[in-house]
Amino acid sequence: MTELEKGPKGRRRGRGARERILSASQQLFREQGINRTGMDQLCAAAEVSKRTAYQHFTGKDELVAEYLRRFDPSVLPGVFDRTDLTPRERLLAAFDIPPTTPLCPYIAAAVELHDPQHPASQYARDYKKAVATRLADTAREAGAADPEQLGEQLALLLDGAAARTRVLNTDAFPAAAAIAAVLIDNAIPATAGDERRREEVPS
Amino acid sequence: MTELEKGPKGRRRGRGARERILSASQQLFREQGINRTGMDQLCAAAEVSKRTAYQHFTGKDELVAEYLRRFDPSVLPGVFDRTDLTPRERLLAAFDIPPTTPLCPYIAAAVELHDPQHPASQYARDYKKAVATRLADTAREAGAADPEQLGEQLALLLDGAAARTRVLNTDAFPAAAAIAAVLIDNAIPATAGDERRREEVPS
DNA sequence: CCGTAAGCACACAGGGCGGTGTACATAACA
DNA sequence: TGTTATGTACACCGCCCTGTGTGCTTACGG
Incomplete structure (x- = not known):
């Protein structure tokens, strides 16, 4: 709302879907583990369409790596x-x-x-x-x-x-x-x- | 091969499939982890039909628990x-x-x-x-x-x-x-x- | 010797998974 | 305004997973 981080490519993007995805990752990966958290569930929790998630991260592996870097x-x-x-x-x-x-x-x-x-x-x-x-x-x-x-x-x-x-x-x-x-x-x-x-x- | 342990129910069983399953579990669960080891692969490694495996263990969970008890x-x-x-x-x-x-x-x-x-x-x-x-x-x-x-x-x-x-x-x-x-x-x-x-x- | 139980081969159901294709909506900026 | 990047909705694919149903073969023991 107020301030958005720089997007993945440096430009300011529309509405921070990436942040919501990573935020949901933090919660779900911790609560349920990585393997037991599917992308469907994660996208639902982040209120993000699955398509958008895969436009921000090439795959789950990259998302997991990025999730770890947020600690x-x-x-x-x-x-x-x-x-x-x-x-x-x-x-x-x-x-x-x-x-x-x-x-x-x-x-x-x-x-x-x-x-x-x-x-x-x-x-x-x-x-x-x-x-x-x-x-x-x-x-x-x-x-x-x-x-x-x-x-x-x-x-x-x-x-x-x-x-x-x-x-x-x-x-x-x-x-x-x-x-x-x-x-x-x-x-x-x-x-x-x-x-x-x-x-x-x-x- | 000559001598078999007593089976789970106390009776002597045919040709120890159970032992082979648990032995394969020890190896595969350690090498690949539990979640990344499927029952198909495990049964193949144990040279046991999947049907037999599920007659010895009600499910993978029970097999995992039994596998841990073997350490x-x-x-x-x-x-x-x-x-x-x-x-x-x-x-x-x-x-x-x-x-x-x-x-x-x-x-x-x-x-x-x-x-x-x-x-x-x-x-x-x-x-x-x-x-x-x-x-x-x-x-x-x-x-x-x-x-x-x-x-x-x-x-x-x-x-x-x-x-x-x-x-x-x-x-x-x-x-x-x-x-x-x-x-x-x-x-x-x-x-x-x-x-x-x-x-x-x-x- | 035969009966019974153990084991086998194979196919299949049902579901979740990661990942994608397509068509459409919206926000930002020129 | 219109263009473009961004996000959405939803169906879909192929894969692998756990778990079964069915019918057949083998070995052991009385």
């Missing part, structure tokens, strides 16, 4: 860019996920698609690597002895909590956060036992 | 029952998975089926709980201060390694084992009479 700004940068927290607190804040988030969609997509060559699977890999990198950066900022290792470990904890939450249907992130606290304290050379103050590291 | 004796008890290892070593040995194992099938099934009410999903939950319990038992044997917590933590690490291995297509279990070593040493008070010593976390 970037939602969770992680919101944590890493918080300046009101110390690096150590930022690392722990990554485990404070809102209870509305059912499961990491990247893991779900990789398992459901089951093809490492699928563009969505490739993007899932890239994303997971990017998260580990950001964790490592923050770990370095926090003064960890081996930031890459700590970043990888924390990423593994996040994925473990996500998978376990999915299978057991219970929130496993608090347990993961507890482990993270131990690992962080073990990885940061103890300058002081209560070292929680700001640490100035020129970036 | 018990494969991996875990083989680790927990080893008497040549100390309890601490047994906990770590759980992370020594053979490289032939692609991914925890329980997580895969829970994600693919996407229905917590599905019998296979329920069994996956039960199994994960059982693993955590066995880990907790071993942790108690090793003298951990809070065995339940340590068991839950180690289970989370296993699931994290499995998920991460799947998404990134690289073996994440060594990293998980490194974390496990830290957690175990942190959880076991030094009073326990074992050779606990400062460990070098492998990179």
